[in-house]
Amino acid sequence: MGGERDEELLRGRVYGQDHDDPRPGPRPGRAYAELVGGPLDGLLLDVTDWTGEEIRAGAVLETELSRYGSGGKAVYGPRAGDPARFDWTGDTR
Numbered sequence: 001m002g003g004e005r006d007e008e009l010l011r012g013r014v015y016g017q018d019h020d021d022p023r024p025g026p027r028p029g030r031a032y033a034e035l036v037g038g039p040l041d042g043l044l045l046d047v048t049d050w051t052g053e054e055i056r057a058g059a060v061l062e063t064e065l066s067r068y069g070s071g072g073k074a075v076y077g078p079r080a081g082d083p084a085r086f087d088w089t090g091d092t093r
Helices: 004-010 052-057
Strands: 032-036 044-046 059-062 073-079 082-092
Touching: 032 073, 052 073
Parallel strands: 032 082
Antiparallel strands: 032 044, 059 073, 073 082
């Protein structure tokens, strides 16, 4: 990553951070995947400590914004050729 993309990521909000967090954005030295599409579109997911296998498996993330409401989850998987972006593949319970 570099240039404009780095600046864009620095403005983003990180999935799972409290809204009251005094530093709501990404932190230096951490690795993030951008969530694309679905209910969490535009949020960043901290994947710093994830293994390659975990990144390839994607993420199932709790959100009240899924089509199932409270208790629902949004499913995201890494984009082919661009693991820094996770594309939404649907919702689940």
